[in-house]
Amino acid sequence: MDQFTINLLFVGGSFALYIGIAIWARAGSTSEFYAAGRGVHPVTNGMATAADWMSAASFISMAGLIAFTGYDNSTFLMGWTGGYVLLALLLAPYLRKFGKYTVSEFIGDRYYSQTARIVAVVCLIIASVTYVIGQMTGVGVAFGRFLEVSNTTGLLIGAAVVFAYAVFGGMKGVTYTQVAQYVVLITAYTIPAVFISLQLTGNPVPALGLFGDHVASGEPLLAKLDGLLVELGFNEYTTHNGDTFNMVLFTLSLMIGTAGLPHVIMRFFTVPKVSDARWSAGWALVFIALLYLTAPAVGAMARLNITDMMWPNGTAGEAVSIETIENDPKYDWMQTWQKTGLLGWEDKNGDGKIQYYNDKAESLQARAEENGWKGNELTNFNRDILVLANPEIANLPGWVIGLVAAGGLAAALSTAAGLLLAISSAVSHDLVKGWLNPTISEKGELMWARVSMAVAIAVATYLGLNPPGFAAQTVALAFGLAAASIFPALMMGIFTKVNSRGAVAGMIAGISVTLIYIFLHKGWLFIPDTNSFTDAAPLLGTIKSTSFGAVGALVNFAVAYFVSKSSAPIPADIEKLVESVRVPRGAGTAQAH
Template sequence: MSTQALTYLFVGLSFALYIGIAIWSRAGSTREFYVAGGGVHPVANGMATAADWMSAASFISMAGIIAFAGYDASVFLMGWTGGYVLLALLLAPYLRKFGQFTVPDFLGERYYSKAARVVAVLCLVIVSFTYVAGQMRGVGVVFSRFLDVPIDMGVLIGMAVVFFYAVLGGMKGITYTQVAQYCVLIFAYLVPAVFISILVTGNPLPPLALGAEAGETGQSVLERLDGTLTDLGFAAYTEGTKSTVDLFAITLALMVGTAGLPHVIVRFFTVPKVSDARRSAGWALVFIALLYTTAPAVAAMARLNFVETVNGTAYAEDTPEWVKSWEGIGLIGWQDKNADGRIQYAAGAPFEGAPDFSGETGPSGERVLTNAPTGSANEIYVDRDIMVLANPEIASLPGWVIALVAAGGIAAALSTAAGLLLVISASVSHDLLKKTFRPGLSERSELMAARGAAVVAILIAGWFGIHPPGFVAQVVALAFGLAAASLFPAIVMGIFTRSMNKEGAIFGMLSGLTFTILYIGRFKFGWFGGGGEEDWLFGISPEGIGAVGMALNFAVAFGVARVTRPVPGTVRALVERIRVPSGAGAAGVH
């Protein structure tokens, strides 16, 4: 069977599985729709959380980012895993004890006002929509790359599948499809990683590859990579280029942002007990760590392999075949600046902008580019996503592995999109309608409204996928920064202090949110005349500014709380109650 036919088969089978699960586990009550009935096993919830959390960006782009950023990319590795420690130690058990359906549920009740609930919904919707906009585009890109359909068509197929199991199954359907999606994506990630590890180091365990000997060279993979890259004019792989304060701020913002992401938090409302919420967060991190400890090894090996097999080769004779096939779809571009027929790789961009092919063929058989060359000696453009996508070809693996990677990438994108869409719809039907504007809503109508809100959220997300706003590349920074600056401090103060009142929490959330949006807006989208690196506050990039937003949130909250009315006794009692695990009962019963 051809690789293309295998890809259709694998992706088709995985879709049939997801839809089958959706039909088997469709939700019959709001409790099932919002928190899967509260009876999910902690290990299953750990897997679902891992799939929920790891998006197409983790699956496809992360190894590529590490491959090209080296040590600087450590912020993502530590930031996106360290957040689970905060989640397990500071948030998940207490929110599970509180035992309702959504994050605004907690904030609205702890800060005893509809205003706090509505501000929380506002933060949640902004965070989740910025995140999901990137995901739907990712779904489209993955489909178009593997199934050979236009990106917009890919977005529509993705919307249809998510529609089916998110609208029908709610949290219950999403949970069990995410378990299946985790299995698909981790298998698809590890198989090529193990093979490329054997190819480069002779050791089948990717996490040990960084320090293992590269071939028969007598040097470890990292030493060899450091040496090769500095010879070509790059910074050493193990040394960063970012300032220490910026590394610190970005890592903190990503950790706190991770712990504050609503679609991750609500996963811990679905387990039976408080102790299960803690255990489940541990399992989630185990399942995430499987991919996150493999990615740095894949990154280093793929980069080394790329430099050693491509740099200096004559394009017409000895350049590997996979370079040409990825050039064929525009993810690699080569401009023979010195006309020697060989590919020279060096630091710096080879030419201005993304590759723009003229349609002609050059003297060596390459696709001619119309881009204006830069002064750099570098001749080759590489899309960083190739580091994962081309692995099966680099390691000369059979077609079914490529098909598997396609199914894995699609699983990663769909699982995250579905989790995000669900928290958006729950916050609309439950927090805005039932708890704020239409308290008389019956159980049946609330369930209908939840499904309706999910449909609307999918349509909006799909629209963003087809008409991507200019900021899609920046959404990661935005979503994490906003979650860190708005929701996380309010939740932590709600658990760990009895004295934080509604005024403090509301002003804290609003000031953290506003400050972070304006800062990112200025440096990413050029608001207020924009600005460059020299204008950064304390030398902190927009990616890391969520850490400052968080500090501001805490400071404003404590300042305002000092000069406004103290919290009522009933709220103090609520705080006492959520601090002890016993007497939790089922989610939603209170």
């Protein structure tokens, strides 16, 4: 059986499974559509949260970004897990005690203001749509590869599938489907990692293999990798090369953003009790950590394997020849990925070999001159292909490759579905029913939900064709936006007596400065070539647009504090509400709005 058929079988089989579950647990009423009737056990909820949370960014994109940068991109690992600490300690139990269905309902009630609610809804929609753009980038890569078509075609097919899939069921269908998706994605991520770790280090646990010895050379794996990279003029893998301030700020943005994203927070509304909400965050992180502890090993080991492939005779010897790439089955992956347009090479000096090295490095100039190299010839290696190509690079059996394709799609789909659900509930429930047309029928509300999903996915697909960055980088922008708007409003709502005006001014200030800063660097509305600055030379010092969310959050807190100080304090009944949110007693089941 050829690889294409195997991929189709795995992807098709996993889809049939999800759709089967969605039909079996189909949402009936509106409240079921949003919150699964609050009957979900913390462990189940944790697993579903993990699937919801780990998207194309975590699965497809992150290890590639770590692989090609090394230590400096540990930010993704710390940022996307550290946010769960904030979520568990500062938000989850209180929001569950409050007992409504959506984030904006909490903000609307706590700040006793329709305006606050609408502002929150708009912030949620902006952050979620940005997030979906990142997902579509990943979906394009995954569909492009497994259907063996161009990235663009893959993206369009993927968009149709995501839409059909998200319209199908509500949260209840989604909760159980997501448990299945978690199982598929974690298996798909860890199996190749275990194989590769065994090949390279003899240790079956990738997280331990990463710090183990490289079997072939007897050196520690990371020391070996550092050595190879330096010989090719790249930075050492384990050293800190970038800017420390930006690294701290970026990590902080990801952490705060994690605790401000609606599709994750919504999950904690669906556990039976306040104490369960505390455990739930922990269980979610257990399931997430299984992937996040493996990802750095995947990155480092893939980088080692790629270097070995390009320099089969060692970095001091001859580079791989085009003849080998075209004829040796070990190099088939390069041919298949070339078709997607995401991998490319060019024999610039016409010597029939492909030299992969850092042509900007001083240390390599002499060697390049001596051997007649005319620059790096592995001209394009899209970071987002690394995880999907990884089993092929390591020459693993065909079924592993099919499994990884299914896993990558599970990751992208589950998150896209969760986000589309959050967007559609924000539009239909909060904007339409809560504001524009309170008397709308349940049927009308569901119609709005579906139309807004369709619009969101169309916008995301259009922008996904020319994404503002690799999947994980685009997603990082969404985190910045959530960090600057929603998290401060929620936290102040629970821990302080900030009033309505303060919260509204804070959210508007936070999201505006962040959005403007991002647009200045990534193009207005993410349209290419409309930017005035780049992240290589940012407007403010060393602060990249991906890291600005933490600054936006600070602006939000500060503006809210000062505006609140200079206007009337919160009314007595809201003071009571804040007191009651702080203690678990009397949580009961949630009221329908």
